[in-house]
Amino acid sequence: MLPIPFNRAAVTGREVEYVTRAIAEGPIHGDGPFTKACHEWLERLTGSPKALLTTSCTHALEMTALLLDLQPGDEVIVPPFTFVSTVNAVVLRGALPVFVDIRPDTLNIDETRIEAAITPRTRAILLVHYAGVACAIDAILDIAARHGLIVVEDNAHGLFGAYKGRPLGTFGSFATLSFHDTKNLSCGEGGALMINDPQYVERAEIIREKGTNRTRFYRGQVDKYTWCDIGSSYLPSDILAAYLLAQLESHAQIQSRRHAIWARYAASLAPWAEAAGVRLPVVPDGCDHPAHIFHLLMPSLEARTALLAHLRERRILAVFHYLPLHLSDMGRRLGGVEGQCPVTEDVSDRLVRLPLFFQLTDADQDRVIDAVRAWR
Ligand SMILES: Cc1ncc(COP(=O)(O)O)c(C=O)c1O
Secondary structure, three states, rough: OOOOOOOOOOOOOOHHHHHHHHHHHHOOOOOOOHHHHHHHHHHHHHHOOEEEOOOHHHHHHHHHHHHOOOOOOOOEEEEOOOHHHHHHHHOOOOOEEEEEOOOOOOOOOOOHHHHOOOOOOOOEEEEEEEHHOOOOOOHHHHHHHHOOOEEEEEEEOOOOOOEEEEEEEOOOOOOEEOOOOOOOOOOOOOEEEEEOOOHHHHHHHHHHHEOHHHHHHOOOOOOOOOOOOOOOOOOOOOHHHHHHHHHHOOOOHHHHHHHHHHHHHHHHHHHHHHHOEEEEOOOOOOOOOOOOOEEEEOOOOHHHHHHHHHHHHHHHHOOOOOHHHOOOOOOHHHOOOOOOHHHHHHHHHHHEEEOOOOOOOOOHHHHHHHHHOOOO
């Protein structure tokens, strides 16, 4: 019996052809023709006015922190149930992440707890749409407007997700995307910064190009480029963009397969889940999810440990997800204590993600479903 991995990056056929073309035709530095094509695709797919490919979502988040001019002493509201990069971007500027617990249903930041965490030093609310299921955006935008805060969407999971018909990543001043190989579309390592507020575009281009106006120079808008601001090298080679373009062009095929797998898990596991006291993903009305994650919330840590071992014995790799950031070594150094975010602490002990990837066959998915249903 062959092992079933948790994830395998989608490959749809034209990746090698485009990479070969990028190399043959050049240039292969950043912002070549394939990067421009990816920008157009991302702008068209999301409706965001400006896309900039980056070397990762982590780097897009770092660019966001630079664009916000976060300073030591500033505070940014974040959920503790997220990847470290969401929070590192804030800490790298010397600012303080203020953890607000998540909702037990969607596992997104609990909008009813945000206002109590706002202080005169709060600058922004950094959201994560877990599994690409939208946060309570209307309520959060309202809080942000009343307190003069900027909203940023870490949309690493949520490309193709929507809230009331509008794509995720178009609600905040900025949104970040990930094309890491665990994501629905990937180029191995990659990301994008989506800019919805046009006042930030010029500075974003400068920060991404080592603090220079080289992007304007390439467009013929200045006759030489020079050092204008702080910055770093956040743009990927056109070789990676070529790979990503093949994936963007095949997004309908990838998404359709992922949705079929997600829906099959949901339908096949519902009776078992009910009998075993397991909760399946909650997708509230008005949210279109992108079939990024299919998770189970087990009744206890012991049940989670037992299920993962049970699946491993059957050569199926299922995995848990984020550990509470406020209880990590770094989080504790920033003042995190047990009991601070009880929903996160509880959920992170009980969550299991099942294999979900483009190439997963029906037969392999049947093996996963049968194995899960054979537990208890
Ligand atoms: C919510 C979230 N933000 C950011 C990232 C970082 O993405 P990348 O690996 O593209 O830097 C991840 C990675 O999985 C993530 O889950």
